[in-house]
Amino acid sequence: MKCEKCGSDTRMQVQVTLSAPGSAYHQLTKKDFHRKEFQVLGANWETANFICTNPDCCHVSDGYGNYVTKLEKKNKELSAEVERLKAKYEGTNLS
Numbered sequence: 306m307k308c309e310k311c312g313s314d315t316r317m318q319v320q321v322t323l324s325a326p327g328s329a330y331h332q333l334t335k336k337d338f339h340r341k342e343f344q345v346l347g348a349n350w351e352t353a354n355f356i357c358t359n360p361d362c363c364h365v366s367d368g369y370g371n372y373v374t375k376l377e378k379k380n381k382e383l384s385a386e387v388e389r390l391k392a393k394y395e396g397t398n399l400s
């Protein structure tokens with residue numbers, strides 16, 4: 306991916322899903338990533354940030370922020386729908 310502002314190369318930062326021993330919780334080191342018990346299973350591409358490598362630009366396309374904003378928006382929509390349905394079926398036996 307090239308920088309959307311200046312066309313230079315970019316570096317990407319993306320969240321990954323890691324399979325690891327439970328004992329490693331809050332205890333990850335860089336060396337752990339070379340052990341066979343630690344496996345990267347996949348990447349959450351929607352969270353990728355692309356950082357321009359041109360020092361005069363340094364533009365960041367904020368994939369992670371957009372991802373969080375989309376989740377917040379969807380959460381609000383679903384919460385509103387739950388409230389609407391609760392009001393609609395209030396008094397009926399749907400539990």
Ligand SMILES: [Zn+2]
Pocket residue numbers: 308309310311312313357358359362363364
């Ligand atoms: Zn750039």
